[in-house]
Amino acid sequence: xxxxxxxxxxxxxxxxxxxxxLGICAFLGVSKKSKSAIGMGFAVxxxxxxxSFVCGVIYTFLLKPFGLDHLKTIVFILIVAALVQFVExxxxxxxxxLYDALGIYLxxxxxxxxxxxxxxxxxxxxxxxxxxxxxxxxxxIGFFIAITIMSYIRERNEYNEVPKAFQGFPIVMITAxxxxxxxxxxxxx
Amino acid sequence: MxxxxxxxxxxxxNGIYVENPVFCLILGMCPxxxxxxxxxxxxxxGLSTTAILTMSNLMISLLKKVIPNRMRIPSYIxxxxxxxxxxxxxxxxxxxxxxxxxxxxxxxxxxNCIIMGRAEAYAGKKGPVESVFDGLGMGLGFTLALxxxxxxxxxxxxxxxxxxxxxxxxxxxxxxxxLAPGAFLVMAFFVAIMNKLKIGAxxxxxxxPTENSCTDxxxxxxxxxxxxKAAKETVEEAKV
Numbered sequence: 001x002x003x004x005x006x007x008x009x010x011x012x013x014x015x016x017x018x019x020x021x022l023g024i025c026a027f028l029g030v031s032k033k034s035k036s037a038i039g040m041g042f043a044v045x046x047x048x049x050x051x052s053f054v055c056g057v058i059y060t061f062l063l064k065p066f067g068l069d070h071l072k073t074i075v076f077i078l079i080v081a082a083l084v085q086f087v088e089x090x091x092x093x094x095x096x097x098l099y100d101a102l103g104i105y106l107x108x109x110x111x112x113x114x115x116x117x118x119x120x121x122x123x124x125x126x127x128x129x130x131x132x133x134x135x136x137x138x139x140x141i142g143f144f145i146a147i148t149i150m151s152y153i154r155e156r157n158e159y160n161e162v163p164k165a166f167q168g169f170p171i172v173m174i175t176a177x178x179x180x181x182x183x184x185x186x187x188x189x
Numbered sequence: 190m191x192x193x194x195x196x197x198x199x200x201x202x203n204g205i206y207v208e209n210p211v212f213c214l215i216l217g218m219c220p221x222x223x224x225x226x227x228x229x230x231x232x233x234x235g236l237s238t239t240a241i242l243t244m245s246n247l248m249i250s251l252l253k254k255v256i257p258n259r260m261r262i263p264s265y266i267x268x269x270x271x272x273x274x275x276x277x278x279x280x281x282x283x284x285x286x287x288x289x290x291x292x293x294x295x296x297x298x299x300x301n302c303i304i305m306g307r308a309e310a311y312a313g314k315k316g317p318v319e320s321v322f323d324g325l326g327m328g329l330g331f332t333l334a335l336x337x338x339x340x341x342x343x344x345x346x347x348x349x350x351x352x353x354x355x356x357x358x359x360x361x362x363x364x365x366x367x368l369a370p371g372a373f374l375v376m377a378f379f380v381a382i383m384n385k386l387k388i389g390a391x392x393x394x395x396x397x398p399t400e401n402s403c404t405d406x407x408x409x410x411x412x413x414x415x416x417x418k419a420a421k422e423t424v425e426e427a428k429v
Contacts, residue, residue, distance in 0.1 A: 018369060073270050074267060113297050116300055167384075
Protein backbone atom coordinates (compact mmCIF):
# COMPACT_ATOMS: atom_id res chain seq x y z
CA UNK A 1 0.00 0.00 0.00
CA UNK A 2 2.81 2.36 0.95
CA UNK A 3 4.60 1.45 -2.27
CA UNK A 4 1.43 2.14 -4.27
CA UNK A 5 1.04 5.57 -2.70
CA UNK A 6 4.72 6.29 -3.32
CA UNK A 7 4.35 5.24 -6.95
CA UNK A 8 1.24 7.34 -7.54
CA UNK A 9 2.74 10.34 -5.83
CA UNK A 10 6.02 10.12 -7.74
CA UNK A 11 4.52 9.48 -11.16
CA UNK A 12 1.40 11.64 -11.16
CA UNK A 13 0.84 13.89 -8.16
CA UNK A 14 4.34 15.30 -7.83
CA UNK A 15 5.18 14.85 -11.48
CA UNK A 16 8.87 15.43 -11.88
CA UNK A 17 8.59 17.77 -14.85
CA UNK A 18 5.30 19.53 -14.38
CA UNK A 19 5.37 20.24 -10.69
CA UNK A 20 9.00 19.92 -9.62
CA UNK A 21 10.64 21.42 -12.73
CA LEU A 22 13.35 18.80 -12.98
CA GLY A 23 14.53 17.65 -16.40
CA ILE A 24 12.88 20.59 -18.17
CA CYS A 25 15.73 20.85 -20.69
CA ALA A 26 15.22 17.33 -21.98
CA PHE A 27 11.46 17.75 -21.76
CA LEU A 28 11.56 20.79 -24.05
CA GLY A 29 14.47 19.77 -26.25
CA VAL A 30 13.52 16.23 -27.23
CA SER A 31 9.72 16.46 -27.37
CA LYS A 32 9.42 17.62 -30.94
CA LYS A 33 8.76 14.14 -32.36
CA SER A 34 6.92 11.42 -30.52
CA LYS A 35 9.42 8.75 -31.58
CA SER A 36 12.42 10.51 -30.09
CA ALA A 37 10.39 11.52 -27.04
CA ILE A 38 9.60 7.89 -26.31
CA GLY A 39 13.25 6.97 -26.85
CA MET A 40 14.31 9.63 -24.39
CA GLY A 41 11.64 8.46 -21.96
CA PHE A 42 12.99 4.91 -22.00
CA ALA A 43 16.59 6.07 -21.67
CA VAL A 44 15.73 8.26 -18.67
CA UNK A 45 13.74 5.45 -17.03
CA UNK A 46 16.69 3.13 -17.43
CA UNK A 47 19.37 5.49 -16.16
CA UNK A 48 17.29 7.09 -13.39
CA UNK A 49 16.38 3.75 -11.83
CA UNK A 50 19.96 2.53 -12.02
CA UNK A 51 21.38 5.82 -10.76
CA SER A 52 19.07 6.05 -7.76
CA PHE A 53 20.03 2.49 -6.85
CA VAL A 54 23.79 3.02 -7.20
CA CYS A 55 23.72 6.40 -5.45
CA GLY A 56 21.65 4.85 -2.65
CA VAL A 57 24.16 2.03 -2.20
CA ILE A 58 27.18 4.34 -2.21
CA TYR A 59 25.52 6.80 0.15
CA THR A 60 24.45 4.14 2.66
CA PHE A 61 27.66 2.11 2.69
CA LEU A 62 30.35 4.63 1.89
CA LEU A 63 29.43 8.24 2.54
CA LYS A 64 27.28 7.88 5.64
CA PRO A 65 29.48 5.58 7.76
CA PHE A 66 32.54 7.75 7.13
CA GLY A 67 30.74 11.03 7.76
CA LEU A 68 31.30 12.28 4.23
CA ASP A 69 27.76 13.59 3.87
CA HIS A 70 28.84 16.93 2.52
CA LEU A 71 30.54 15.34 -0.49
CA LYS A 72 27.29 13.93 -1.79
CA THR A 73 26.77 16.49 -4.57
CA ILE A 74 30.21 15.89 -6.06
CA VAL A 75 30.06 12.13 -5.63
CA PHE A 76 26.55 11.79 -7.08
CA ILE A 77 27.24 13.83 -10.20
CA LEU A 78 30.36 11.78 -10.86
CA ILE A 79 28.43 8.55 -10.32
CA VAL A 80 25.75 9.67 -12.77
CA ALA A 81 28.33 10.71 -15.37
CA ALA A 82 30.31 7.49 -14.99
CA LEU A 83 27.16 5.38 -14.99
CA VAL A 84 25.90 6.91 -18.22
CA GLN A 85 29.26 6.21 -19.89
CA PHE A 86 29.28 2.68 -18.55
CA VAL A 87 25.71 1.93 -19.62
CA GLU A 88 26.47 3.27 -23.06
CA UNK A 89 29.54 1.06 -23.47
CA UNK A 90 27.74 -1.96 -22.07
CA UNK A 91 24.75 -1.57 -24.38
CA UNK A 92 26.96 -0.97 -27.39
CA UNK A 93 28.83 -4.16 -26.70
CA UNK A 94 26.13 -6.56 -25.59
CA UNK A 95 22.62 -5.32 -26.40
CA UNK A 96 23.04 -3.74 -29.79
CA UNK A 97 19.34 -3.30 -30.53
CA LEU A 98 18.70 -1.38 -27.33
CA TYR A 99 21.78 0.73 -27.99
CA ASP A 100 20.50 1.65 -31.44
CA ALA A 101 17.21 2.73 -29.92
CA LEU A 102 18.58 4.70 -26.96
CA GLY A 103 22.11 5.48 -28.14
CA ILE A 104 21.93 9.15 -28.97
CA TYR A 105 19.88 10.03 -25.90
CA LEU A 106 22.18 8.44 -23.35
CA UNK A 107 24.98 11.05 -23.23
CA UNK A 108 22.39 13.81 -22.85
CA UNK A 109 21.14 12.31 -19.63
CA UNK A 110 24.25 13.19 -17.62
CA UNK A 111 23.11 16.78 -17.47
CA UNK A 112 19.46 15.92 -16.92
CA UNK A 113 18.79 17.40 -13.53
CA UNK A 114 16.05 14.86 -12.80
CA UNK A 115 18.66 12.14 -12.32
CA UNK A 116 20.80 14.08 -9.86
CA UNK A 117 17.67 15.58 -8.32
CA UNK A 118 16.13 12.22 -7.48
CA UNK A 119 19.40 10.94 -6.01
CA UNK A 120 19.54 13.99 -3.75
CA UNK A 121 15.83 13.83 -2.88
CA UNK A 122 16.29 10.21 -1.79
CA UNK A 123 18.90 11.35 0.70
CA UNK A 124 16.83 14.32 1.81
CA UNK A 125 13.74 12.20 2.38
CA UNK A 126 15.74 9.49 4.14
CA UNK A 127 14.58 6.68 1.86
CA UNK A 128 16.32 3.32 2.16
CA UNK A 129 17.88 1.79 -0.95
CA UNK A 130 14.81 -0.18 -2.06
CA UNK A 131 12.33 2.67 -1.50
CA UNK A 132 14.73 5.04 -3.20
CA UNK A 133 15.03 2.83 -6.27
CA UNK A 134 11.24 2.44 -6.51
CA UNK A 135 10.84 6.19 -6.10
CA UNK A 136 13.41 6.72 -8.85
CA UNK A 137 11.65 4.30 -11.17
CA UNK A 138 8.23 5.88 -10.77
CA UNK A 139 9.63 9.39 -11.04
CA UNK A 140 11.05 8.31 -14.38
CA ILE A 141 7.64 6.92 -15.35
CA GLY A 142 6.23 10.36 -14.57
CA PHE A 143 8.83 11.90 -16.86
CA PHE A 144 7.94 9.34 -19.53
CA ILE A 145 4.24 10.18 -19.31
CA ALA A 146 4.86 13.92 -19.45
CA ILE A 147 7.29 13.88 -22.37
CA THR A 148 5.13 11.48 -24.40
CA ILE A 149 1.97 13.56 -23.98
CA MET A 150 3.94 16.70 -24.74
CA SER A 151 5.38 15.27 -27.97
CA TYR A 152 1.94 14.23 -29.23
CA ILE A 153 0.53 17.69 -28.49
CA ARG A 154 3.49 19.34 -30.22
CA GLU A 155 3.02 17.15 -33.29
CA ARG A 156 -0.56 18.30 -33.53
CA ASN A 157 0.43 21.89 -32.82
CA GLU A 158 2.48 21.91 -36.02
CA TYR A 159 -0.75 22.21 -38.00
CA ASN A 160 -2.14 25.06 -35.94
CA GLU A 161 -1.68 28.67 -36.74
CA VAL A 162 0.22 30.21 -33.88
CA PRO A 163 0.92 33.96 -33.65
CA LYS A 164 4.44 34.70 -34.87
CA ALA A 165 5.81 35.83 -31.53
CA PHE A 166 4.49 32.70 -29.84
CA GLN A 167 5.93 30.22 -32.31
CA GLY A 168 8.48 27.74 -31.02
CA PHE A 169 9.39 28.06 -27.40
CA PRO A 170 6.51 30.18 -25.99
CA ILE A 171 3.72 27.96 -27.30
CA VAL A 172 5.49 24.90 -25.87
CA MET A 173 5.62 26.69 -22.52
CA ILE A 174 1.90 27.44 -22.67
CA THR A 175 1.20 23.80 -23.51
CA ALA A 176 3.29 22.83 -20.50
CA UNK A 177 1.32 25.26 -18.33
CA UNK A 178 -1.98 23.69 -19.39
CA UNK A 179 -0.59 20.17 -18.80
CA UNK A 180 0.62 21.28 -15.42
CA UNK A 181 -2.85 22.56 -14.52
CA UNK A 182 -4.29 19.21 -15.60
CA UNK A 183 -1.81 17.32 -13.44
CA UNK A 184 -2.81 19.49 -10.51
CA UNK A 185 -6.09 17.64 -10.61
CA UNK A 186 -4.33 14.56 -9.21
CA UNK A 187 -3.33 16.32 -6.02
CA UNK A 188 -6.95 16.94 -5.00
CA UNK A 189 -7.58 13.24 -4.41
CA MET B 190 28.18 52.51 -29.94
CA UNK B 191 30.39 49.52 -30.63
CA UNK B 192 31.94 47.90 -27.59
CA UNK B 193 35.38 46.38 -27.86
CA UNK B 194 35.26 42.60 -27.79
CA UNK B 195 36.44 40.67 -24.70
CA UNK B 196 36.75 43.82 -22.60
CA UNK B 197 35.17 43.74 -19.12
CA UNK B 198 32.37 46.20 -19.95
CA UNK B 199 31.51 44.36 -23.15
CA UNK B 200 31.36 41.05 -21.28
CA UNK B 201 29.02 42.45 -18.63
CA UNK B 202 26.72 44.01 -21.22
CA ASN B 203 26.82 40.82 -23.29
CA GLY B 204 25.66 38.69 -20.35
CA ILE B 205 23.02 41.08 -19.12
CA TYR B 206 21.48 42.06 -22.44
CA VAL B 207 22.89 40.76 -25.71
CA GLU B 208 23.14 37.10 -24.75
CA ASN B 209 20.92 37.06 -21.69
CA PRO B 210 21.09 33.41 -20.64
CA VAL B 211 17.40 33.10 -19.81
CA PHE B 212 15.58 35.19 -22.39
CA CYS B 213 17.98 34.84 -25.34
CA LEU B 214 19.80 31.56 -24.95
CA ILE B 215 16.96 29.92 -22.99
CA LEU B 216 19.40 28.08 -20.75
CA GLY B 217 19.01 27.04 -17.14
CA MET B 218 15.27 26.52 -17.33
CA CYS B 219 14.91 24.29 -14.28
CA PRO B 220 16.06 26.84 -11.68
CA UNK B 221 14.39 29.65 -13.62
CA UNK B 222 11.00 28.04 -13.35
CA UNK B 223 11.36 26.40 -9.98
CA UNK B 224 12.82 29.16 -7.82
CA UNK B 225 10.91 32.21 -9.02
CA UNK B 226 7.95 31.78 -6.69
CA UNK B 227 8.92 35.05 -5.02
CA UNK B 228 11.36 37.89 -5.64
CA UNK B 229 13.49 36.96 -2.61
CA UNK B 230 13.95 33.35 -3.76
CA UNK B 231 14.76 34.54 -7.27
CA UNK B 232 17.49 36.87 -5.99
CA UNK B 233 18.90 34.13 -3.74
CA UNK B 234 19.11 31.68 -6.61
CA GLY B 235 20.47 34.29 -9.01
CA LEU B 236 23.23 35.50 -6.71
CA SER B 237 24.37 32.05 -5.66
CA THR B 238 24.55 31.01 -9.31
CA THR B 239 26.49 34.21 -10.09
CA ALA B 240 29.02 33.46 -7.36
CA ILE B 241 29.51 29.88 -8.54
CA LEU B 242 29.69 30.89 -12.20
CA THR B 243 32.30 33.59 -11.55
CA MET B 244 34.46 31.36 -9.38
CA SER B 245 34.26 28.37 -11.69
CA ASN B 246 35.01 30.53 -14.74
CA LEU B 247 38.09 31.92 -12.99
CA MET B 248 39.28 28.48 -11.89
CA ILE B 249 38.71 26.84 -15.26
CA SER B 250 40.39 29.68 -17.08
CA LEU B 251 43.43 29.45 -14.79
CA LEU B 252 43.63 25.68 -15.15
CA LYS B 253 42.91 25.48 -18.88
CA LYS B 254 46.52 24.64 -19.76
CA VAL B 255 46.72 21.92 -17.10
CA ILE B 256 43.48 20.11 -17.93
CA PRO B 257 43.91 17.64 -20.79
CA ASN B 258 41.37 18.18 -23.54
CA ARG B 259 39.80 14.73 -23.29
CA MET B 260 39.27 15.00 -19.56
CA ARG B 261 37.88 18.51 -19.57
CA ILE B 262 34.18 17.79 -19.02
CA PRO B 263 34.70 15.63 -15.90
CA SER B 264 37.23 18.17 -14.60
CA TYR B 265 34.76 21.02 -15.12
CA ILE B 266 32.07 19.04 -13.34
CA UNK B 267 34.31 18.48 -10.31
CA UNK B 268 35.33 22.16 -10.17
CA UNK B 269 31.72 23.34 -10.43
CA UNK B 270 30.48 20.77 -7.91
CA UNK B 271 33.15 21.87 -5.41
CA UNK B 272 32.05 25.51 -5.61
CA UNK B 273 28.41 24.47 -5.33
CA UNK B 274 29.20 22.58 -2.13
CA UNK B 275 30.99 25.63 -0.69
CA UNK B 276 28.09 27.94 -1.53
CA UNK B 277 25.63 25.41 -0.11
CA UNK B 278 27.42 25.51 3.25
CA UNK B 279 27.68 29.29 3.24
CA UNK B 280 23.98 29.66 2.54
CA UNK B 281 23.05 27.11 5.17
CA UNK B 282 25.09 29.10 7.68
CA UNK B 283 24.23 32.68 6.81
CA UNK B 284 20.85 32.66 5.04
CA UNK B 285 18.99 29.66 6.43
CA UNK B 286 15.60 31.02 5.29
CA UNK B 287 16.55 31.21 1.62
CA UNK B 288 18.44 27.93 1.93
CA UNK B 289 15.30 26.18 3.16
CA UNK B 290 13.13 27.76 0.47
CA UNK B 291 15.46 26.80 -2.38
CA UNK B 292 16.09 23.33 -0.97
CA UNK B 293 17.19 20.80 -3.55
CA UNK B 294 17.72 23.42 -6.25
CA UNK B 295 20.97 24.64 -4.65
CA UNK B 296 22.91 21.38 -5.16
CA UNK B 297 21.28 21.18 -8.57
CA UNK B 298 23.21 24.29 -9.67
CA UNK B 299 25.82 21.68 -10.64
CA UNK B 300 23.75 20.68 -13.65
CA ASN B 301 22.76 24.23 -14.56
CA CYS B 302 23.67 24.37 -18.23
CA ILE B 303 24.62 28.07 -18.08
CA ILE B 304 27.67 27.26 -15.96
CA MET B 305 28.80 24.29 -18.02
CA GLY B 306 28.02 26.20 -21.20
CA ARG B 307 30.18 29.17 -20.20
CA ALA B 308 33.01 26.87 -19.13
CA GLU B 309 32.95 25.15 -22.51
CA ALA B 310 32.33 28.17 -24.67
CA TYR B 311 34.33 30.86 -22.94
CA ALA B 312 36.38 30.17 -19.81
CA GLY B 313 38.16 27.18 -21.31
CA LYS B 314 39.54 29.35 -24.10
CA LYS B 315 40.05 32.86 -22.75
CA GLY B 316 42.14 34.53 -20.06
CA PRO B 317 41.13 34.77 -16.38
CA VAL B 318 40.12 38.46 -16.33
CA GLU B 319 37.73 38.23 -19.27
CA SER B 320 36.37 34.97 -17.90
CA VAL B 321 35.59 36.51 -14.51
CA PHE B 322 33.71 39.36 -16.18
CA ASP B 323 31.97 36.94 -18.50
CA GLY B 324 30.82 34.95 -15.47
CA LEU B 325 29.72 38.10 -13.68
CA GLY B 326 27.82 39.36 -16.72
CA MET B 327 26.07 36.07 -17.35
CA GLY B 328 25.31 35.66 -13.66
CA LEU B 329 23.86 39.15 -13.36
CA GLY B 330 21.84 38.60 -16.52
CA PHE B 331 20.50 35.40 -14.98
CA THR B 332 19.76 37.17 -11.69
CA LEU B 333 17.91 40.04 -13.39
CA ALA B 334 15.84 37.65 -15.49
CA LEU B 335 14.96 35.62 -12.40
CA UNK B 336 14.11 38.77 -10.46
CA UNK B 337 11.83 39.94 -13.27
CA UNK B 338 9.98 36.61 -13.47
CA UNK B 339 9.89 36.29 -9.67
CA UNK B 340 8.52 39.82 -9.24
CA UNK B 341 5.74 39.30 -11.78
CA UNK B 342 4.77 35.96 -10.26
CA UNK B 343 4.83 37.29 -6.71
CA UNK B 344 2.85 40.42 -7.57
CA UNK B 345 0.12 38.62 -9.49
CA UNK B 346 0.12 35.47 -7.39
CA UNK B 347 0.37 36.92 -3.90
CA UNK B 348 -0.10 40.68 -4.34
CA UNK B 349 3.24 41.36 -2.65
CA UNK B 350 6.79 42.29 -3.68
CA UNK B 351 9.72 41.23 -1.48
CA UNK B 352 7.03 40.46 1.10
CA UNK B 353 5.62 44.02 1.07
CA UNK B 354 2.02 44.49 0.09
CA UNK B 355 1.80 46.30 -3.24
CA UNK B 356 -1.64 45.39 -4.57
CA UNK B 357 -4.69 47.38 -3.44
CA UNK B 358 -6.92 45.74 -0.86
CA UNK B 359 -9.63 44.79 -3.30
CA UNK B 360 -7.21 42.72 -5.41
CA UNK B 361 -7.76 38.99 -5.09
CA UNK B 362 -4.37 37.23 -5.61
CA UNK B 363 -4.35 34.71 -8.46
CA UNK B 364 -2.80 31.83 -6.61
CA UNK B 365 -1.95 29.78 -9.66
CA UNK B 366 0.86 32.18 -10.56
CA UNK B 367 2.98 31.09 -7.65
CA LEU B 368 2.18 27.44 -8.34
CA ALA B 369 3.80 25.37 -11.09
CA PRO B 370 1.58 26.35 -14.06
CA GLY B 371 2.19 30.06 -13.46
CA ALA B 372 5.91 29.59 -13.98
CA PHE B 373 5.39 28.13 -17.45
CA LEU B 374 2.85 30.80 -18.32
CA VAL B 375 4.94 33.81 -17.24
CA MET B 376 8.01 32.41 -18.99
CA ALA B 377 6.01 31.88 -22.20
CA PHE B 378 4.87 35.49 -22.20
CA PHE B 379 8.33 36.89 -21.48
CA VAL B 380 9.90 34.97 -24.36
CA ALA B 381 7.01 35.93 -26.64
CA ILE B 382 7.56 39.63 -25.83
CA MET B 383 11.27 39.17 -26.51
CA ASN B 384 10.49 37.48 -29.84
CA LYS B 385 8.10 40.25 -30.75
CA LEU B 386 10.78 42.88 -30.11
CA LYS B 387 13.34 40.91 -32.10
CA ILE B 388 11.02 40.40 -35.05
CA GLY B 389 10.19 44.09 -35.05
CA ALA B 390 13.85 45.10 -34.93
CA UNK B 391 14.74 42.65 -37.69
CA UNK B 392 11.99 44.06 -39.90
CA UNK B 393 12.88 47.68 -39.32
CA UNK B 394 16.65 47.57 -39.50
CA UNK B 395 17.48 44.35 -41.28
CA UNK B 396 19.46 43.30 -38.20
CA UNK B 397 20.10 39.58 -37.93
CA PRO B 398 18.78 38.41 -34.56
CA THR B 399 20.87 35.24 -34.59
CA GLU B 400 24.07 37.18 -35.12
CA ASN B 401 24.88 37.55 -31.46
CA SER B 402 23.05 34.72 -29.78
CA CYS B 403 23.79 31.03 -29.76
CA THR B 404 27.08 31.37 -31.63
CA ASP B 405 28.61 29.15 -29.02
CA UNK B 406 25.96 26.44 -29.15
CA UNK B 407 28.11 24.21 -31.35
CA UNK B 408 30.42 23.69 -28.39
CA UNK B 409 27.70 23.54 -25.77
CA UNK B 410 27.55 20.32 -23.79
CA UNK B 411 23.79 20.28 -24.15
CA UNK B 412 23.48 20.70 -27.88
CA UNK B 413 20.28 19.23 -29.21
CA UNK B 414 18.69 19.29 -25.81
CA UNK B 415 18.64 22.94 -24.85
CA UNK B 416 15.93 25.01 -26.40
CA UNK B 417 18.26 27.83 -27.41
CA LYS B 418 18.26 26.30 -30.85
CA ALA B 419 14.48 26.37 -30.92
CA ALA B 420 14.52 30.09 -30.18
CA LYS B 421 16.92 30.65 -33.02
CA GLU B 422 14.70 28.70 -35.38
CA THR B 423 11.71 30.73 -34.25
CA VAL B 424 13.41 33.95 -35.19
CA GLU B 425 14.59 32.51 -38.47
CA GLU B 426 11.14 31.26 -39.35
CA ALA B 427 9.72 34.60 -38.35
CA LYS B 428 12.06 36.34 -40.75
CA VAL B 429 10.81 34.36 -43.74
